[in-house]
Amino acid sequence: xxxxxxxxxxxxxxxxxxxxxxxxxxxxxxxxxxxxxVKAFKSTALAKKLVEAGHESFCCATIRELEGMVKAGxxxxxxxxxxxLDATRIGELLTQEDCRITVAVxxxxxxxxxxxxxxxxxxxxxxxGLQRCGCSPEEAGFLSEKAKTSGLQVRGVMGYEGHxxxxxxxxxxxxxxxxxxxxxxxxxxxxxxxxxxxGGTGTWECNQSVTELQAGSYVLMDGDxxxxxxPFKEGLLLLTTVISTSKSGYAVLDGGLKALSVDSGNPKLLxxxxxxxxxxxxxxxxxxxxxxxQRVGLRPSHIDPTxxxxxxxxxxxxxxxxxxxxxxxxxxxxxxxx
Amino acid sequence: xxxxxxxxxxxxxxxxxxxxxxxxxxxxxxxxxxxxxVKAFKSTALAKKLVEAGHESFCCATIRELEGMVKAGxxxxxxxxxxxLDATRIGELLTQEDCRITVAVxxxxxxxxxxxxxxxxxxxxxxxGLQRCGCSPEEAGFLSEKAKTSGLQVRGVMGYEGHxxxxxxxxxxxxxxxxxxxxxxxxxxxxxxxxxxxGGTGTWECNQSVTELQAGSYVLMDGDxxxxxxPFKEGLLLLTTVISTSKSGYAVLDGGLKALSVDSGNPKLLxxxxxxxxxxxxxxxxxxxxxxxQRVGLRPSHIDPTxxxxxxxxxxxxxxxxxxxxxxxxxxxxxxxx
Numbered sequence: 001x002x003x004x005x006x007x008x009x010x011x012x013x014x015x016x017x018x019x020x021x022x023x024x025x026x027x028x029x030x031x032x033x034x035x036x037x038v039k040a041f042k043s044t045a046l047a048k049k050l051v052e053a054g055h056e057s058f059c060c061a062t063i064r065e066l067e068g069m070v071k072a073g074x075x076x077x078x079x080x081x082x083x084x085l086d087a088t089r090i091g092e093l094l095t096q097e098d099c100r101i102t103v104a105v106x107x108x109x110x111x112x113x114x115x116x117x118x119x120x121x122x123x124x125x126x127x128x129g130l131q132r133c134g135c136s137p138e139e140a141g142f143l144s145e146k147a148k149t150s151g152l153q154v155r156g157v158m159g160y161e162g163h164x165x166x167x168x169x170x171x172x173x174x175x176x177x178x179x180x181x182x183x184x185x186x187x188x189x190x191x192x193x194x195x196x197x198x199g200g201t202g203t204w205e206c207n208q209s210v211t212e213l214q215a216g217s218y219v220l221m222d223g224d225x226x227x228x229x230x231p232f233k234e235g236l237l238l239l240t241t242v243i244s245t246s247k248s249g250y251a252v253l254d255g256g257l258k259a260l261s262v263d264s265g266n267p268k269l270l271x272x273x274x275x276x277x278x279x280x281x282x283x284x285x286x287x288x289x290x291x292x293x294q295r296v297g298l299r300p301s302h303i304d305p306t307x308x309x310x311x312x313x314x315x316x317x318x319x320x321x322x323x324x325x326x327x328x329x330x331x332x333x334x335x336x337x338x
Numbered sequence: 339x340x341x342x343x344x345x346x347x348x349x350x351x352x353x354x355x356x357x358x359x360x361x362x363x364x365x366x367x368x369x370x371x372x373x374x375x376v377k378a379f380k381s382t383a384l385a386k387k388l389v390e391a392g393h394e395s396f397c398c399a400t401i402r403e404l405e406g407m408v409k410a411g412x413x414x415x416x417x418x419x420x421x422x423l424d425a426t427r428i429g430e431l432l433t434q435e436d437c438r439i440t441v442a443v444x445x446x447x448x449x450x451x452x453x454x455x456x457x458x459x460x461x462x463x464x465x466x467g468l469q470r471c472g473c474s475p476e477e478a479g480f481l482s483e484k485a486k487t488s489g490l491q492v493r494g495v496m497g498y499e500g501h502x503x504x505x506x507x508x509x510x511x512x513x514x515x516x517x518x519x520x521x522x523x524x525x526x527x528x529x530x531x532x533x534x535x536x537g538g539t540g541t542w543e544c545n546q547s548v549t550e551l552q553a554g555s556y557v558l559m560d561g562d563x564x565x566x567x568x569p570f571k572e573g574l575l576l577l578t579t580v581i582s583t584s585k586s587g588y589a590v591l592d593g594g595l596k597a598l599s600v601d602s603g604n605p606k607l608l609x610x611x612x613x614x615x616x617x618x619x620x621x622x623x624x625x626x627x628x629x630x631x632q633r634v635g636l637r638p639s640h641i642d643p644t645x646x647x648x649x650x651x652x653x654x655x656x657x658x659x660x661x662x663x664x665x666x667x668x669x670x671x672x673x674x675x676x
Binding site for chain 2: 007008009039061062082083084085086089106107109110127131132133134136162241243244245246247248250252254255257258259261262263276277278279280281282284292293302304305308309311337338
């Protein structure tokens with residue numbers, strides 16, 4: 001079966017790029033010094049490739065992801081790198097299955113929910129500058145004590161410098177990451193534990209502080225991260241078909257907002273031409289020459305919310321401009337959605 | 339069961355608003371003068387409510403939607419208001435099931451694909467100004483002849499003035515819609531047939547030319563359409579939970595880009611405050627006061643690619659600011675995806 005046989009829109013990935021990306025990261029962050037984030041690829045089949053590369057602990061962003069990972073036998077050491085009040089679902093998983101799940105907490109409420117539900121281990125989530133979850137560094141010690149009093153084991157801290165991930169200036173990114181991680185280290189001094197978890201694809205090299213890096217996008221990469229000076233290459237493509245052409249110089253593809261996300265900008269065309277706009281089921285492209293029925297590839301600007309729309313990821317040996325490649329494997333995106 | 343019992347993020351809809359929207363449209367566009375577009379709500383259970391309101395013909399944007407509608411017993415008169423080269427899947431549906439499917443064509447290639455696959459009926463899709471599918475009005479007669487020569491029955495024309503849907507000035511929208519529809523009428527003169535299909539929620543009143551209106555968004559409405567002077571009210575809400583708060587004055591919700599689409603802008607908060615930004619699994623909000631565990635509702639800016647991410651739509655009698663409402667019914671979003 002070849003890519004030409006696929007019903008479009010379909011998500012394809014370049015296995016050579018994927019392997020190189022995985023190997024590059026593993027050479028710097030081997031084994032448990034990387035905690036790959038499944039939110040970026042949403043597939044336990046792909047997570048198993050990371051296990052083969054030596055990583056056996058994973059980050060999840062949602063309880064659905066935890067449930068899917070445990071079901072797939074990948075519950076060896078999972079971190080819910082996110083807050084939840086719905087911890088009873090995690091308590092049930094821990095009771096029913098042989099797994100280890102650590103949960104991020106950043107408030108008395110999330111500590112109470114975790115303890116009540118039978119969660120055993122937590123990390124204190126610290127705000128290191130991103131306006132999202134995490135307690136202030138000054139509160140970390142207090143919350144850690146509260147967690148311990150509630151019967152929870154505190155494995156350490158986490159802090160995600162997401163606001164720095166896409167800074168195109170590597171020197172500034174490095175400097176600001178160090179400043180940001182100083183907050184996490186100060187929190188860790190108050191909390192203790194063996195884990196300092198944080199970082200991501202954008203700070204994979206400049207974050208020297210964490211004991212485990214929470215990167216996920218590096219595996220398949222996207223347009224947004226490819227603007228940086230990273231050694232990881234874009235490996236994901238939305239395969240589409242030209243369904244209409246106009247004498248005015250544009251063509252229309254059969255994939256749009258329901259098959260890819262444009263929150264970080266329009267996708268890029270593989271080959272000549274450029275994207276004019278995406279609508280629900282279409283992408284209109286221009287400045288090129290296309291014929292009805294031709295296959296055209298779109299590089300998504302942001303992979304996480306793109307992959308989460310799909311049921312399958314089709315692995316090919318190498319994505320070429322002809323888009324006529326042998327299919328190697330079909331990976332189920334079993335963690336799709338959120 | 340109440341909304342408070344739902345696992346978040348969850349999509350809820352106000353059944354009173356939904357009923358009023360459906361009745362308002364049906365009073366102006368009864369029965370077959372409306373061909374509701376299922377792309378906007380992706381649920382055959384909701385389509386059945388439109389059948390109860392008197393509509394029995396539907397628009398689909400994808401073959402998956404056609405397949406789902408036929409499977410649900412709603413294949414009485416379906417229009418694929420879109421081009422496809424993959425018509426064999428439609429041919430198979432027509433062979434296996436008792437249904438009627440008309441397919442839009444705008445080129446020799448799409449006509450050939452339809453005829454080869456055993457499609458029986460087509461509409462000539464005419465470009466009326468939106469840079470997407472559709473032949474030029476001048477080509478419509480030629481393509482109609484070609485379709486007839488290929489053994490296809492030509493039921494008429496369609497043309498979608500999507501570029502005018504969101505014009506906030508009703509006079510300009512009306513005037514430009516009339517100009518746009520003159521192109522469709524001229525094409526219809528060359529093509530013939532009983533069907534002139536087009537229009538949408540934004541031009542529901544100012545498009546007097548079509549024999550059937552292709553509106554779908556009016557049922558649940560969204561932030562983008564609510565900026566216009568339409569009688570339809572927003573009825574959809576993403577229910578989320580506050581999972582973290584900061585002394586800096588913001589709070590974090592447990593739904594983001596994977597649960598709603600921001601292609602038409604950020605969602606709006608129900609009640610006080612405003613949205614700062616959405617990330618994959620979170621929305622950060624500010625200028626209000628929230629506590630951890632509290633339920634908060636987000637009005638999506640664009641419903642189509644939001645609904646298509648969800649498995650279920652929870653109908654409540656009326657969405658109130660307290661967000662503590664009895665659940666009436668759970669509708670499966672069986673046509674989710676594309």
